[in-house]
Amino acid sequence: MSDLAPHPLHEPILAWYDEHARELPWREPGASAWSVMVSELMLQQTPVARVLPVHAQWLERWPTPADLAAEPTGAAVRAWGRLGYPRRALRLHAAATAIVEHHDGVVPETYVDLIALPGVGDYTAAAIASFAYGRRHVVLDTNVRRVLARTTGGIEFPGTSVTKAERATATALLPLDVPTAATWSVAVMELGALVCTAAGPRCGDCPVADLCAWRAAGHPAYDGPPRKAQTWAGTDRQCRGRLLAVLRDSHAAVPSSRLDAAWADEGQRLRCLASLLEDRLVVRVDAGSYALP
Secondary structure: OOOOOOOOOHHHHHHHHHHHOOOOHHHOOOOOHHHHHHHHHHOOOOOHHHHHHHHHHHHHHOOOHHHHHOOOHHHHHHHHOOOOOOHHHHHHHHHHHHHHHHOOOOOOOOHHHHHOOOOOOHHHHHHHHHHHHOOOOOOOOHHHHHHHHHHHHOOOOOOOOOOHHHHHHHHHHOOOOHHHHHHHHHHHHHHHHHOOOOOOOOHHHOOOHHHOHHHHOOOOOOOOOOOOOOOOOOOHHHHHHHHHHHHHOOOOOEEHHHHHHHOOOHHHHHHHHHHHHHOOOOEEEEOOEEEOO
């Protein structure tokens, strides 16, 4: 690296990544920026194992943004399957359309152009610029934030939102050498995903265990604001998923009676159906039937 004073965390984490990085299609040398972009949207709040088959299907069907933009939004929602948070499918479709209209169908290289795309926020723009184009950006996802909170801050978990101090720490740790900075970002992310996990950190396998402030402090328990618990059964998320599943499985309009059968609680069902209509994930075909857009 070209840093005049590399941080002690750099070498061991980069060496660990060289040896332990998972082979994933969006990390292959020939992977397109579009492949990276699709993976980043799909991986938000969804495990890699669930994303892999859907990512492969999307890239086979829509190998470029123009291929996706040429189809109706309902096709994207249907192909999204059971990944959850299906609004991400609409965001990808909207981003693909904008890429065709404003960037000649090519995923833009710069953070400024990327974050201007619909549905693309700070993390996603930085990740695409770094992982697809090798740019130097701070990439702060949940895994990265957790690794930095433990190794440098001595706390088990970061706060619910990124703070200025947290971003300053991540910026200071980013290697000066541009290609190394891009590798560093994905290496820290991988360490958080495989070793420094939320529920069961494997400190014995961590390449920077001897440098970790949280370990040195005796692994103090998290004492910040309550962390959100992931719930599913009986929630509006589950209800929305059931209703969408009925529509995905049909290539024609679905009568409301079939949606009634999918979820017994009428009040919750109607509320969730209304939210799906508002989110434009579902359209009303006539007074008594519904379909994907």
